[in-house]
Amino acid sequence: MVDISRGAADLIPPAEVTDVELYHAQSWMTRYVFCQDAKVIAIQYSLTALSIGMLALVLSWLMRLQLGFPGVFSFIDADHYYQFITMHGMIMVIYLITAIFLGGFGNYLIPLMLGARDMVFPYVNMLSYWVYLLAVIVLVASYFVPGGPTGAGWTLYPPQAILHGTAGREWGIILMLASLILFIIGFTMGGLNYVVTTLQARTRGMTLMRMPLTVWGIFTATVLALLAFPALFAACVMLLLDRLLGTSFFMPALVEMGEHLSYRGGSPILFQHLFWFFGHPEVYIVALPAFGIVSDLISTHARKNIFGYRMMVWAIVAIGALSFIVWAHHMYVSGMHPYFGFFFATSTLIIAIPTAIKVYNWVLTLWRGDIHLTVPMLFALGFIVTFVNGGLTGLFLGNVVVDVPLSDTMFVVAHFHMVMGVAPILVIFGAIYHWYPKITGRMLDETMGKIHFWVTFLGAYAVYFPMHYLGLLGVPRRYYEMGETAFVPPSAATLNEFISIAAFIVGAAQLLFIYNMITSLIRGKEAGGNPWQATSLEWQTPETPPGHGNWGKELPVVHRWAYDYSVPGAAEDFVPQNQATVVRRA
């Protein structure tokens, strides 16, 4: 190790990163509502995302009521069921997970972890949140319009999405598309901030290769999102025009109820290309921040430096690049040239290599570590297992010959829920338990946290493991009810009941989490500045919660990477990034 003496450290050159001109709030409104401080914006993003996520959770309960006990609940008809599916899927993927990872953790952690005072464009950052909130309001408004929200399925495939007979055809689909367009505009404003802040506002000594992997994950995911969301934007605008002006971008010639519609010649497959050109990178838009965060959680709570940091960075970048050339594996059954099927199957398998590198490195980080089974660590471990499970079934589905028979079955539902539903949400929980003390100054209750983890983790497996089996039996997805189906044995119905009950229990456990968050805010144990004895910069702020401008008078200077845990000979088992020299044991 290159050791630099304290004398040499005194010769630090003048700050290369100038302080941004901080906006100073003049009133309660500009301090807490129309606030330009990234930390407040992060909390606003997170609370909005969690609130709308609760709606999606309730919708999943309603879906499971129907699937587990078909015909019992008369208020759930086929239209309602499809509306539940559509809104649940879209809210979870876009308005909860994407928003909380990038808008929530991105806003809170990027400036703090990089030693910056704030985002580089605070006003645009504030606008980003308000446009996001508007998108959420427009989405929810679809419950209060004639016909209710759209029931087109979360992929919104035309022509069905805008034809009569699909729930929400009148207003729901219009509001959904408008909401997505708003979300993308809002995200672009935030995304510019995350990228430029990471590139330009790092404090002295914070080279790219000293950044915590959390920042690498969020940064790369933001780059992906900035390049992928325009595809969804274009698809939404064109579908909106097809619906409102009668254009035929995606709508083919159709006969509806014996009547020729005015549409002709459009290509539904074109919509699928655009949708999945966004949709597959979206998997990594939620996965990469999760990868980064889980790396930091594991390293901190195993008191060990992350294994293969360079490989982890390269893998994040490689996954990001490869994620743009795999989109059509979602379209094997839509029809394409066989050579392209081969190409997309191959690229899908290749992306497993950098992903596997990450999994091996997490396991090797844990190897002989001083593992503290704290609540964040439990969630991180739960993520690794779940991500491996979901990833392996992804390898199955990436192969054309396996995908074709399993397409549109419950196997696919189980796969994507494991890999981009449960796995990232476990990381979100782990991250909240980890950073809540920094955000509020108080610890979350550990007992409640552990109950929350075990019920969520085991419950999720009780939901999704049997669902794979249902898929292998051939139980199709998107069906309101199965009725008499020769190839599905009666035991499938019993299994569906079991899954539904497990889902209700998992959902109820989230209420405990919310209760914990609220009560700990008042009664939680005082956290102090660095309760986990972590090395990265956000734990070294002069105040907890960090004040406006984060760092008091002077920006920190970074002397080392973010993973100096258990350094041989050091007096303590962690050396903060801003500590100039390692204090040796006497």
Place this chain on the structure above:
Amino acid sequence: MGSILLFLTLVGAIVAWWLARQRLTAKPWLEEGPIGEVPGTGASPLPAVTLGLGVFLVVVGALFALLISAYSVRMAMPDWQALPVTTLLWFNTALLVASSVALQLAYVAAKGQRRDDLKLGVLAGASLALLFLVGQVLAGRQLYAAGYFVATNPANAFFYLLAALHGLHLSGGLVALGRTGGKVWRDSDRRDRIRLSVGLCAAYWHFLLFVWLVVMTLLMGWANDFVALCGRLFS
């Protein structure tokens, strides 16, 4: 989807070039201390707003590349009937070229601290851009009057969509240019910041001019072979 893949390849090449200069092979666990082995942060000397505009242009570029990809796929369908390019569209194109040139001259004047030329350049650039937008509306009405309705044919729909999105981006640029113009007139900001603002407006205008020229190339059918090739990919 050929256009967007080509665009992403270009962006990927730039990112790869940039990453290659970022010491990604460094071993941070062996590097301790802010000096000597670790030269600063590696941050670009460019102002944050310049980089911000660059990133935004990449996003806008991706959007138009995707629309061109969609155009190429849809164009291959048998119902496609190309739209005529009216004289007014050529006149509008000339206005946008002139607007872009005026803003470039304004930037040169800002660098040379010639305030009168700077004002003239900004005023001319904004006025010509406004005329371009008015001209685009008139061109749309002209085509509409001739029976080229938005829903009659996908070629029409694409034209109106591309022109509207381009116009919206230019309108957003005009807001930024208006704020810059206000600073120039009031002389209310530091000279170097005014120069930066004018330079960014000029860069944005050049980019939108480039996008519009690509759209015109598509409308004229000059890129039909390339577009057809893109359309065949993955279909």
